[in-house]
Amino acid sequence: MCQRIGMPPISTIGFGRTDVSSPSRVPKPPARITVRIVTPRHRFSTMTEASPPARKPNARRWTQHGMLLVILLIAAALRIRGIGFGLPALHDPDEPLFMMTALDMLRSHSLNPAWFGHPGTITFYCLALISLAVGASGVATGQYADAHAFVSAVYADPGILFLPARLFFAACGVACVYLTWRLGRRIGGVRAGLLGAAFLAVNALHVDYSQVIRTDIQASLFMLLCAGATLSIAERGRLRDYLLAGLFVGLGCATKWPAAAFAVGPIAVAIWRIAHGHADARKLLLFVAAAPAALLLASPYLLLDYPTVIGNLASEARPTHPGATGHGLVANLAWYVGDPLRGTFGIAGIALAALGTILIGIRNRRAAVALAPGIGACVLLLAVQALRWERWLIPLLPFAAIAAGYAVAALAEMARSRTGRPLALLEPLAGLLLVLPMLQATQVRAVTRANDTRQLASAWLRANAPPQSTILVEHAALDLLSEPWKPLFPLGKAGCVDARAVLAGRIRYSDAETLRSGSPVVDLGNVDPARLASCRARFLVLSHIDRYANDRVTYAAQWRRYAALTRGAVLRHRIAPIAERLGGPEILIFETPPAPPPLSSAR
Template sequence: MIDRAVRILRTGDWNTHLFDQPTLVVYCVVVVAAVRYLAGAIAGQWTSLDLFQVGSVYGPTRIVAAALGILTVWLVYRLGEEIATRRVGLLAAAQLAVFPLHVSESHVARPDVPATALIVLTMWLGVRAAKAGTARAYGIAGVAAGCAAAAEYSGVAAIVAVAAMWLVRERRAPDRGRKAAALAAGAAAAFLVAMPFAVGDLPHFLDGVAGQLAAIARSPRDGAPWLHTRELSWLIAPWLLLAAVGAAVVTWRSRERGRWAPVLLMAAAYGYVVVTYPTGAARDALPIVPMLCLFAGAAAVELVRLSRRVPRWHTSWANRAAFLVVSLLVVAPLTLATVGSIRELRRPDTRTATAQWIKEAVPQGSRIVVETGGPTYLEDVPLRVIRTSALSDRPLGWYCEHADYLILSGPDTGSAAAYLNAGPTVFQITPTAQRAGPPIRVVKLHE
């Protein structure tokens, strides 16, 4: 992503020519890179773009990602307050602020956090549009939905949130058609502004989208639905149960179902995408986390409400104390899980060892292909990282043309033989009792 942004700065060509991911976040990184370049020029670090170092963009980009992570917490609070109560919003925001996946991804230069922020923003604006009941409000919500889709293709599911509110609130309104048109026009306009080459370079765009759809079409028959849940700490399991209870409660109650419709349908739509997308990367589930936090918050607040039936617990101070205790019980396991995940990162692992070798031995600007399950957080290295669920997704000739190194993760099966023999193995590591992770080989394609 960052290498594409720097390439735009150097060439002036805003067409990335690669549409495996949308371009909105790339264009935002271009702005960050331009500011960093000018700041470096003032400090005397360089005098031309040829001297501009790609690695210098990672720090500012990670700061922006962290800021967007904080913004997402605030948006979850506002969404919870809008569809339920202030307490639900506060508790949902507190959960998201300490959730392991959100914490780990909010300091990484990837599109997942921006896409999540835009999805939550879309739901919030959709709820507000339903309350305002104007075409203008629906148009604004549509713009947010279009931006979410231009940040991550799976963000298309965000339109479900606004469409749900339109269907619930406007299906009998005389001007429902005008509001639907405003919603659709806003989404389409925002998407095309953020991805102009979806039309200007239609063949490559269609190829990129087709590649993503082909991955989704590989279905969950290989156990993909469980790839995300098996990475969760045991501390998260009770929280997931609480979120499920909350979702069931708001679905069961007809008076709340309409208000919660965008969150319910968004969770269902995006959840379907996640469990059928065979990458196994936990970060793919990030946009669902805010919804689960809202469900868990609703369940916790419901428990506090039920506690008022206990004699002597119906006073205001007792109710506040009960809310505080329940909030701590909900947030504490998430905090402990986050601390545990941070400690886990310090353990020896074949993936971290490979990533360290890549940082030290692979020349800057090299093109590396990484399979799912291989080394992570390589986006912070000044390399062009091409991620794929499996090397077999493309023929060997494609890699020889577009890559310099192949990172193979997993056993040496017959299907991997052609790729292993494509060049010399320059790095190899296997798991041991003290070192977790998959066996990894690095093959150099060009001498």
């Protein structure tokens, strides 16, 4: 062994004053013998079997795992806290879409989601399994008589099913934190990985969307797995890694279409390896075949029901959306950095993420080649979209967190090298300084989510609306169904429908989508003008009116519907969100004076 690493033969090594090469004298083995080997780049020592067992590496490993466990527990606590917000009312407009589709699949005993806008297939299948598990356990324990009773109970109280589903997505969010640690450790070491995981664990935007039933967090999970497989391709180029990358790209696309951007990574790495003399051409072809194969295996109805796919994609490709219309590549990039990213990472976090990105590009060529193409393609895809949503930034948050963690670790290492001191607590202290303001932003968003304008609107109605009143509500105020009123809800071609009767009939999402007619929002502004008379009510609870009032030129037709319906009505109450205290949209509550009784004809 000594000869292999460049040491002289063991017979010529002296211990103290005695030479072990002398056969006439065998010294008593000392209690501790240390051989120090100095190489140009490394210094290390080995001990004989008589030495005490090395405990520092094990202690360091347990410390690192303990810190990771603390980070994951914090991530889980932040995502579970307040996860039942709003229930039984539904504040996120897309949550009913996913749950109704999953229930439709179970009721029709079909694997066809019949909706492919995201496409969301993996999410629908997961929700169907969760629904099946919750329903089966309820029937088995006697809580529900049968499956029909369970579905009826869910329509009456969505929390029965929505809460377990939200907990599943919270678990996906925690898994993203864990994968961020793994990827960060591979790129920049344990400290960079722990810092990156900590930054993502407390990120307000990531916490928010880990608490709702949507595709964003789940798609981000597959993108992180794809990034890890792509880095393995850059490091080893194994066929297994190419196939895994194709699998994760396919599953990511079956969850949300933009995951396809990460397919650029394995392709770029393969070209880079081929240029450096590696025989990876066939492996690249297998990746190119594996990705669409995984997509179609996960979502076979993309082919079997392609007319629906085309219709859904055409409906999703909207040039405008109230409050979310983009303004071109540069303006969209500026908005993403200056609004959602700055609001959750802070200016210091953005600066560190930018610095870390540069340092990774300089210091870790393999990681840069593996990750930069996919991340760059994803950024470009977001920037060129006609619309812009803060949730579209979610897949990029783990990589921003890793870059920020890498920068902190690199700066701390520079400080140690300049001062010549260990400064073991430098990274934790620097990370804490960045985490605290991020945690404050998370706390603010949690408070505003728990205290919503729509809840105050329901409270005002309970105090002021007489029994038997007809009430039009634009949001999914299922908390009002038990009250003695007739609730109306706008539904496109159908006009305004009796919400209690529709839910009692357990409406299918496919029916709702047909009545919606591809409109971007289900609200009063998109009701068929010929059916506007069906929306007349004693009280109008309008939560979308400000979107159209702020842009009456672009949305002139929608604004005319609001103006026609509120003409002659009295504004009884206005509920506006309050920064750091009250969330939700601005809500206007109008009361329409009752029509005078008809005059009786004289006889």
